[in-house]
Amino acid sequence: MEANLNEKAECTVIIRAAHDAMDVLNGKWKIPIIAVLCFSKKRYSELLNEIKGISGKMLSKELKDMELNLLLKRTVLSTQPITVQYELTEYGERLKVAIEQLAIWGTAYRKEISAK
Amino acid sequence: MEANLNEKAECTVIIRAAHDAMDVLNGKWKIPIIAVLCFSKKRYSELLNEIKGISGKMLSKELKDMELNLLLKRTVLSTQPITVQYELTEYGERLKVAIEQLAIWGTAYRKEISAK
DNA sequence: CTGTATCCACCTTGATACTG
């Protein structure tokens, strides 16, 4: 019963915490964006090119969302014409571990499912 | 340049693999469902009670999705009235690691953001 | 108990054109 209580408590905590995380990562594009930015900072147009299928509108929207959620930092460079750099914050960086685990699972899953 | 190629390749792989995973986990409720089932198999009504906010329709739909994706197994028990057990498959079990990482991140994020 | 059927409001996304 002690074990049962602990299980229940732990379960509830995980559910809520995972939900918090997914709330911040909602939508189709946030994980791909973070995955790209895990390796280096990028400009808007670089992201647009490297994330296949995303539209400019969605990229803008997602980037704005993530900036508000403190996942990434936006920097306007005074080049001519101006360019904008996006990079992960510490919060964003720390998501890398979770995303890697998802990717590891996804890789194995795809492989085994397709071998069916 | 070699490093650059590797970075690019690894990045692409991670994006695709994470996308595969998120494809299977799409929607609002799959992660909570898996989190609950991580600890023990559950019946439909137990899931309905323990996952706060989910409707019966969505629970049915998500469970069906996940069964098709081989994430969980559905077993009809010949009780009176009949009950149905859901449990994770091996694929589903292996997602636990990734979800735990998400939860760890979510916990820290919530804590630090609220401390703002 | 374990679902399904229907209806509906909302949200997300995409295409396209446009701005500074």
Place this chain on the structure above:
DNA sequence: CAGTATCAAGGTGGATACAG
């Protein structure tokens, strides 16, 4: 280059009633 505005379409999720 880095976005914004507008419109349209489809998907998502909730309420309710019903079925086996």
